[in-house]
Structure formats: structure tokens, C-alpha cells
Amino acid sequence: MHAPSFPAGAEDSGAAAVRIGVLAPLSRPGWTEAGRHLLAGFERGVRDVNDAGGVAGRPLEPVVRDTAADPSRAAAAVDEFARLGVAAVAGEYHSVVARAAATRADALGLPFLCSSAVLDAVAERPTEWVARLSPPQSHGWRVYADHLLVAGHRRVAVAADPGAYWDAGIRLLRDRLAPRGGTVTAFDARALSPTALCDGLAADGATALLLLTGFPEPAVPVVAAVRRDPRLSEVLIGAPAGQPEFAEWEALLGGDGASVPFLRYLPERLTPLGARVAADLRARLGGAPSFVAFEGYDTALVLAGVLRSHGPDRVRAAPAWSRVAVGGTRGEIRFSRVPGIGVWQSSWTATQVVDRDPADPGRFRVLRSG
Known part of the structure; x- marks a missing residue:
């Protein structure tokens, strides 16, 4: 039957x-x-x-x-x-x-x-x-911070929205980077225009800017502004929250959206x-x-x-x-039950740091697994 x-x-x-x-x-x-x-x-x-x-x-x-x-x-x-x-x-x-x-x-x-x-x-x-x-965020963002450190980024800036998730991300990054000589400077992504944010980033001297902000606004205008600012040509743009995972990112940014590392949870x-x-x-x-x-x-x-x-x-x-x-x-x-987590937590899926290949933005490259 x-x-x-x-x-x-x-x-x-x-x-x-x-x-x-x-x-x-x-x-x-x-x-x-x-x-x-x-x-x-x-x-x-x-x-x-x-x-x-x-x-x-x-x-x-x-x-x-x-x-x-x-x-x-x-x-x-x-x-x-x-x-x-x-x-x-x-x-x-x-x-x-x-x-x-x-x-x-x-x-x-x-x-x-x-x-x-x-x-x-x-x-x-x-x-x-x-x-x-x-x-949990504490696991994935530690993997991301370790990727930054291995790549030589110890002076990091974030373009951040207000909110518990973004605030937690900043704390996690600082906790991971500080013992290894790293710093995290926060810029208010809602209060600053993309041009003003670029000015602040150039003055700060950070080698990486992380987008801890909503999508498509203000993340897309910030990326476009940084890519077009000759003072910031060597600055890595990152997005640990995963904005570049989705097709809309590529559709809106094209080649500007490549080489932006983000987190995803795939083996x-x-x-x-x-x-x-x-x-x-x-x-x-x-x-x-x-x-x-x-x-x-x-x-x-x-x-x-x-x-x-x-x-x-x-x-x-x-x-x-x-x-x-x-x-x-x-x-x-x-x-x-996991210490510090108040809910039933599943066994952790593999965590990857990934970006879009600049030679083919529709293709993903795995940069780190943890």
C-alpha cells in the first residue's frame, strides 16, 4: 500500500x-x-x-x-x-x-x-x-574576524545601522580583533552620506570597511561610493551579514559587488x-x-x-x-543546549567566508571554512 x-x-x-x-x-x-x-x-x-x-x-x-x-x-x-x-x-x-x-x-x-x-x-x-x-552569530562572526586577520586587516571600519544585531556584530569583531592588535571604528551609515562616509574612512586609515547595514539601502550606495573613490582603491569591502549572497546584489552592483567577503552556512x-x-x-x-x-x-x-x-x-x-x-x-x-544560548541550538552547519569572483560575479569563491 x-x-x-x-x-x-x-x-x-x-x-x-x-x-x-x-x-x-x-x-x-x-x-x-x-x-x-x-x-x-x-x-x-x-x-x-x-x-x-x-x-x-x-x-x-x-x-x-x-x-x-x-x-x-x-x-x-x-x-x-x-x-x-x-x-x-x-x-x-x-x-x-x-x-x-x-x-x-x-x-x-x-x-x-x-x-x-x-x-x-x-x-x-x-x-x-x-x-x-x-x-549563532558569535560563531560565524568569529570565523569572519579570523579571515580578516589572516588577510592582514587589523584596522577595520564598519558602516553600521543602529540595532541589536549590528551592535552585537561590532562587539564580536572588537572582542576578536583587539587581543591581536586590531581596532574597529564605527561610522553611522544612516547619519552620514556615502561621500561623508568615504571622507571619514580615508581619514581613519582602515584597510577594510564592513557593511553592517540594510540592503539595498544604504549598502548599495556605500559600495558604489567606495569603489569610485581613488583614495580607497585598496580598501576591502566586506559584508559578514550576507548581503552579496543574493542575486539582487549582483543585479544592482555588477562588478562593483565582487570581492566582497560574506558569511554563508553551507558545507x-x-x-x-x-x-x-x-x-x-x-x-x-x-x-x-x-x-x-x-x-x-x-x-x-x-x-x-x-x-x-x-x-x-x-x-x-x-x-x-x-x-x-x-x-x-x-x-x-x-x-x-549550548552555554550562553537560551534556545535549543542545532548542531552547527559548516560556516564559510565566500565572495563573488571578480572574473565572473555569478560565481562564488570559498575563502575560508570554519
Whole structure:
């Protein structure tokens, strides 16, 4: 006998479906391409779960809400999910938005699997209700700082937006660079024009400028201004938060967007499942899927595993993080408690420092793995 097969489903697909609330930035000022990749991966995962029989014969049904990078909008969506009776919440890319969702999910006793946000303090207090797939910021940004040091950059400047995620990034960079003789100078990317920022950077003498700021504004104008300033021709531009990962970066900047190192969370080789999913997502997205798309897919697999073993009752699902083991697109996924991290943290996926090849900006070069 074959297992029943279900479509990915819409919100009105019937009472038998197990609903999952999904958060993603799908409109500005959110990083919409990241949201689109996350949702594409999650929906592909749901389709595969449903093709394999769903959860105890019931299909998974995504209920999607756009956060637009707004923490209050995310918190309101979690309230709505609770009223709709979802079994769990999933998704989100922006760390500060994910923290708002995690805080509300914890207060409501609603399981939340955060797909992509990396802020260490993604929950305001230790909680049993929240788990995370992506590595914490403290891990990835240390790998990035080590790449800068090996490349000879000890005088570093940042063009930074205000916010908890960017502030944490500055602290991590300073903590890693200072014991090795490095310094970090911060410029306010919102208060300064690109020209004024270039003037400050030239006076500072930094050999690297890191973009700790939103995309496409003000990141794209800053890159364009630095590339055209002859005083800064030897200055490395970096973007640890991953802005150059997405096709829009290349479309807006072309060759100016090459040789800008960024972080992504991919192993040297995907699993066989990951290779199949990559081909499916490439066709759907019209280009190579980012690591965010794989995080979305793996989120659906993990939640299906939890619900299959403990049922769709969200009270029973929350303690299951420590017992789940899922073969994902990038390796096996398990969760544990990590010192200093208040949520269930997945086993860490490989972290890469990558840039776009100046000879072919559509091609990525792996500069460092950690």
C-alpha cells in the first residue's frame, strides 16, 4: 500500500491539516529575496513531507505571514497563529524580528523553530519552546574576524545601522580583533552620506570597511561610493551579514559587488537529499538557491519529525527538541543546549567566508571554512 499523498496546501485545505505558522520578510524594508528563498525551501519541504504521507496521515499546511522586518508585526502574527491553532511556528530571517517572535511564542507556549536568524540572544530568556537551525552569530562572526586577520586587516571600519544585531556584530569583531592588535571604528551609515562616509574612512586609515547595514539601502550606495573613490582603491569591502549572497546584489552592483567577503552556512558538499533539493529549488527560483532556502527546507523536515514522534499537540511537541534527529540537506540535524544560548541550538552547519569572483560575479569563491 502506498502512503497517501497531499499537496502543499493552502489555508482553507480542510480541518484535517496540521497547520504551521510561517514567518518571512516578503516586503520592504525586509530582505525580500531572503524571505522568498526561505519560503520556497519551506514549501518544497512541506510538499515532500506530504508526498510521504504527511503527519499521521494528515497533511502539513503552511499559514504564511509577511513580517516586513517589523518585530511588532511578527509578534502580532504569532498571536494570530495561536488563535488559529497552529501546531508550531517556523521561519524568519531577521534576527531582531525573530527575537520578537520567539519572545511571544515563549509567552504563549507555542513551539517556534527559527530557521535563519543568528543573534545569540534570539530569546529574551532561556526557553524550552524555541529552537534554532542556524549557527549563532558569535560563531560565524568569529570565523569572519579570523579571515580578516589572516588577510592582514587589523584596522577595520564598519558602516553600521543602529540595532541589536549590528551592535552585537561590532562587539564580536572588537572582542576578536583587539587581543591581536586590531581596532574597529564605527561610522553611522544612516547619519552620514556615502561621500561623508568615504571622507571619514580615508581619514581613519582602515584597510577594510564592513557593511553592517540594510540592503539595498544604504549598502548599495556605500559600495558604489567606495569603489569610485581613488583614495580607497585598496580598501576591502566586506559584508559578514550576507548581503552579496543574493542575486539582487549582483543585479544592482555588477562588478562593483565582487570581492566582497560574506558569511554563508553551507558545507563543502550537500547531502544527496540536498543535491536533489538544490535542483528543484533552482528551477523554482530561477537561479541557485541560497543557504537560506536550505534552512527553510530543513525546517519543514525537522517539524515533521517532531510532530510525527509526538503528535500535533503543541504542548507535547516542545520537549521533543532534544530527541529529534533528522537527515537534512546539509547534514544530520540534532539539537542541544549550548552555554550562553537560551534556545535549543542545532548542531552547527559548516560556516564559510565566500565572495563573488571578480572574473565572473555569478560565481562564488570559498575563502575560508570554519
